[in-house]
Amino acid sequence: MRHCLGLFLLLISAPLAAAQLTLDLGHGQRQWQTEQLLKHPQARAIDIPKDVAYKRAMHYRAVPLASLLEGVDKDDHLQAVALDGFAAEMPAGPLLQPGPARAWVAVEDPHQPWPGLKPGKPSAGPFYLVWTDPAASAIRPEQWPYQIASIRRLAPVSERFPALLPAAELSAEDPVRQGFALFQQNCLVCHRLNGAGDAQFGPDLNVPHNPTEYFQPGYLRQYLRDPQSLRHWPQARMPGFPETVLSDQELDALIGYLAHMAGRRR
Numbered sequence: 001m002r003h004c005l006g007l008f009l010l011l012i013s014a015p016l017a018a019a020q021l022t023l024d025l026g027h028g029q030r031q032w033q034t035e036q037l038l039k040h041p042q043a044r045a046i047d048i049p050k051d052v053a054y055k056r057a058m059h060y061r062a063v064p065l066a067s068l069l070e071g072v073d074k075d076d077h078l079q080a081v082a083l084d085g086f087a088a089e090m091p092a093g094p095l096l097q098p099g100p101a102r103a104w105v106a107v108e109d110p111h112q113p114w115p116g117l118k119p120g121k122p123s124a125g126p127f128y129l130v131w132t133d134p135a136a137s138a139i140r141p142e143q144w145p146y147q148i149a150s151i152r153r154l155a156p157v158s159e160r161f162p163a164l165l166p167a168a169e170l171s172a173e174d175p176v177r178q179g180f181a182l183f184q185q186n187c188l189v190c191h192r193l194n195g196a197g198d199a200q201f202g203p204d205l206n207v208p209h210n211p212t213e214y215f216q217p218g219y220l221r222q223y224l225r226d227p228q229s230l231r232h233w234p235q236a237r238m239p240g241f242p243e244t245v246l247s248d249q250e251l252d253a254l255i256g257y258l259a260h261m262a263g264r265r266r
Contacts, residue, residue: 019126024152052144060106085200088145101137161196179257210262
């Protein structure tokens with residue numbers, strides 16, 4: 001019994017295991033180990049005053065993401081995949097810019113682990129995409145993926161998943177097209193639609209039914225603004241989209257896209 005207790009105490013006091021970040025940028029895969037990134041020539045300490053995942057000020061050792069994106073062009077499209085299947089679709093341009101909004105890969109040191117995101121939950125590590133001065137480029141919360149396992153270069157969403165496209169006859173200025181862009185930024189990270197998408201986390205938003213078909217309009221807006229105000233359960237993970245993230249006009253466009261796609265179920 002004493003031996004077992006000693007082994008248990010040793011296990012819970014042991015540091016976290018080092019992790020691996022896989023980059024697949026179209027010219028073969030490269031793996032970066034935790035220790036390599038912590039010692040990267042451009043690694044530095046950064047302060048994030050309003051961290052999206054922790055909702056408070058945080059301090060990290062981080063590497064500029066652009067320094068890892070060898071061969072990537074500003075017009076390319078990247079996808080960050082998290083350990084839980086969360087898949088963030090991101091144009092490469094903002095990720096490559098040197099500032100004022102700048103993307104960093106924060107690296108969790110196994111010997112100095114980050115706090116859990118909630119009591120009893122894991123941290124945002126081992127790798128977390130964070131931004132300095134995000135307001136300068138209107139960076140949205142979904143552009144802060146955490147628990148990242150891999151980053152890969154892919155064709156744009158519209159080419160990979162034609163089942164997500166609105167009707168071709170819509171004009172370029174139609175709000176539904178803006179809604180489609182907002183859907184890619186804010187919803188596709190967790191959800192699929194018409195079976196299309198890479199995320200494994202949330203339910204499909206058109207099959208078998210579309211939210212605009214079973215939510216009254218006012219309740220749908222309330223749900224998107226603050227899901228817990230309408231459906232409360234302890235393990236809920238869907239974030240709300242306050243006006244600082246989606247304006248009323250943008251929310252209308254997003255709902256308009258969903259309603260439009262209810263007529264394009266596949």
